Amino acid sequence: MFKERPSRDHYTTLAKRLGMLSRAAFKLQHVQKRYGFLKLGDKVIILGSAPGGMAQLAAKYVGPQGLVVAVDVKTQGFKIADNVVNITSNVFDPDITRKIQEVLKGEQADKLVSDLASNLTGVREVDVPRQLELVGTALKIAEGLVRKGGSIYLKLFESPEVKSIEDRLRLSFQKVKRIVPTATRKHSSEIFLLAIGKK
Numbered sequence: 001m002f003k004e005r006p007s008r009d010h011y012t013t014l015a016k017r018l019g020m021l022s023r024a025a026f027k028l029q030h031v032q033k034r035y036g037f038l039k040l041g042d043k044v045i046i047l048g049s050a051p052g053g054m055a056q057l058a059a060k061y062v063g064p065q066g067l068v069v070a071v072d073v074k075t076q077g078f079k080i081a082d083n084v085v086n087i088t089s090n091v092f093d094p095d096i097t098r099k100i101q102e103v104l105k106g107e108q109a110d111k112l113v114s115d116l117a118s119n120l121t122g123v124r125e126v127d128v129p130r131q132l133e134l135v136g137t138a139l140k141i142a143e144g145l146v147r148k149g150g151s152i153y154l155k156l157f158e159s160p161e162v163k164s165i166e167d168r169l170r171l172s173f174q175k176v177k178r179i180v181p182t183a184t185r186k187h188s189s190e191i192f193l194l195a196i197g198k199k
């Protein structure tokens with residue numbers, strides 16, 4: 001039987017009630033519950049991390065031995081948790097990989113999440129290419145900084161190009177899955193790609 005998606009307000013209210021910094025956290029929780037995406041001790045990079053719900057939850061999933069590197073062009077005005085390091089930067093900054101590497105102290109990350117999104121204009125011809133540009137940059141960062149065997153979770157909007165991104169990911173990851181988190185708004189074209197096991 002068709003199951004109605006819980007309303008947007010459900011997640012916004014729930015996030016507030018649970019003291020979460022944003023409802024985006026539920027999109028990470030989704031992949032965590034179904035695939036055990038993050039492990040204790042993981043080093044994870046989150047691109048597009050403000051206002052911080054995902055980073056806040058990731059900090060719990062990776063525990064005190066883990067590390068969350070939270071990157072956003074917007075300043076995160078406070079420390080989310082002891083194991084979260086904020087980098088205020090545009091992901092298109094040519095120096096971004098070095099900045100993240102510095103926080104990782106030269107090691108590679110186990111996981112990368114891209115929840116990057118620019119302000120939507122509502123015009124698909126504008127919004128989709130912008131999102132694809134962000135995804136392209138996220139993939140470049142992942143290529144350089146995610147270890148062999150690591151995994152990534154990327155936000156995209158439905159478009160004919162999604163298939164070619166999936167194909168590209170299949171070349172460098174063992175498994176690729178399309179995911180629509182239950183917290184994604186009802187009429188949104190947002191989807192996530194989960195790519196597991198970097199080759």
Ligand SMILES: C[S@@+](CC[C@H](N)C(=O)[O-])C[C@H]1O[C@@H](n2cnc3c(N)ncnc32)[C@H](O)[C@@H]1O
Pocket residue numbers: 021022023024025047048049050051052053054055071072073074089090091092115116117118
């Ligand atoms: C959907 S919000 C992220 C929500 C966040 N993951 C959370 O858990 O609260 C998208 C974020 O992408 C960031 N963003 C968009 N373009 C960016 C860019 N070029 N460089 C860095 N951050 C960017 C925005 O500033 C915004 O905070």
